[in-house]
Amino acid sequence: MGEPVVGPLVDPDDVPDWLRALVKRTADMDAGRLGWPRTPPPPEAREAAVLILFGEGADGPDVLLLRRAEGLNSHPGQVAFPGGAVDDGDHGAVGAALREAVEEVGVLPEGIRPVAVLPELHVPHSGFRVTPVLAHWRSPSPVAPVDAAETAAVARVPISWLTDPENRVLVKLAGRHAGPAFLVPGMLVWGFTGGLLSGVLDLAGWSRGWDRSDVRELSDAWRAAEEADDVGFGTH
Numbered sequence: 001m002g003e004p005v006v007g008p009l010v011d012p013d014d015v016p017d018w019l020r021a022l023v024k025r026t027a028d029m030d031a032g033r034l035g036w037p038r039t040p041p042p043p044e045a046r047e048a049a050v051l052i053l054f055g056e057g058a059d060g061p062d063v064l065l066l067r068r069a070e071g072l073n074s075h076p077g078q079v080a081f082p083g084g085a086v087d088d089g090d091h092g093a094v095g096a097a098l099r100e101a102v103e104e105v106g107v108l109p110e111g112i113r114p115v116a117v118l119p120e121l122h123v124p125h126s127g128f129r130v131t132p133v134l135a136h137w138r139s140p141s142p143v144a145p146v147d148a149a150e151t152a153a154v155a156r157v158p159i160s161w162l163t164d165p166e167n168r169v170l171v172k173l174a175g176r177h178a179g180p181a182f183l184v185p186g187m188l189v190w191g192f193t194g195g196l197l198s199g200v201l202d203l204a205g206w207s208r209g210w211d212r213s214d215v216r217e218l219s220d221a222w223r224a225a226e227e228a229d230d231v232g233f234g235t236h
Contacts, residue, residue: 008116009094015115015136018061019054022134022204026116034118034132035180035199036192041122041129048128049093050083051101052200053112055137059158063197064143066105067153067187077152079189081196082107085128093117093131105154106146111139118200123192132196157184163201165210167228171221178215188225190218 012023053064070077082101090096094114101107118132145151161167162182171190172178180198181190189197201207216224 006117006119010113010115016056018056019115019136019204022200023116025203025205026118026134029119029203034121035195035197035202036121036123039122039124041120045122045127045129047086047093047131048084049086049097049100049131049133050081050196051097051112051133051135052081052196053101053107053135053137054159055140055156057140057156057158059160061159062156063159063162064101064105064107064137065155065157065184065187065189065193066145066151067155069148069150069152078191078193079184079187080193081132083130094133097131097133097135104146104151105143106141107137107143108139108141111137111141113138121192121196130192132200134200153186155184155187157187159201159206162189162197163206163208165208168210168214169221169224170212170215171218172215173218181216181221183221183225183228185228186226188218188222190221 007027008023012020015023055062065079066082067079068077082104083097084100086093086096090099098109102109112135114133114135116134120129120131122129143154145154167183169181170178171181179190179195181188181194
């Protein structure tokens with residue numbers, strides 16, 4: 001299908017004020033600063049897409065995240081954006097990202113407006129080349145796991161929580177570089193999703209200074225996320 005066009009899909013002046021800078025900056029950005037190594041994918045890498053869905057709730061702007069079921073063969077228990085492989089019937093990465101969100105968490109697609117596409121990123125351990133699609137949830141609908149065998153939980157996480165320095169750490173796995181992670185109650189956001197989310201927050205200008213010397217083992221970071229105070233921001 002080829003690499004999709006990168007940049008805004010809408011007039012940046014036609015989105016909410018808090019989202020405008022992010023949409024504008026996708027027009028001229030350094031893909032290497034998206035929080036994940038920008039490496040060329042091999043020819044056999046499968047095309048995939050994720051939906052980075054921004055809404056606005058009682059606690060201000062937020063983003064939709066899900067936790068994968070523990071019984072899955074691929075990335076069990078990990079936190080992710082809705083997404084998956086691009087099928088032949090999809091209208092490219094944008095269509096795939098919307099379809100996967102419907103299938104995984106039950107969003108109503110008519111309430112979602114795709115606003116920008118980020119550069120494709122290669123995820124070697126899963127064999128995918130992933131296109132992140134930014135979207136505005138202009139008419140939010142209730143969300144919950146559609147299939148408990150695939151999705152364990154869904155949450156709308158406030159951007160203010162994600163940018164709080166107290167909720168940010170680096171996670172290190174044996175033999176790999178430490179990567180950005182977020183301590184969300186019941187959800188540790190790390191790996192590809194943590195890196196991409198960190199890059200998006202930086203691109204939007206939302207990031208705040210945080211302690212990059214706080215490097216934790218994965219098990220310790222998970223324990224901290226599980227012990228985090230439940231602030232009641234809509235985990236289902």
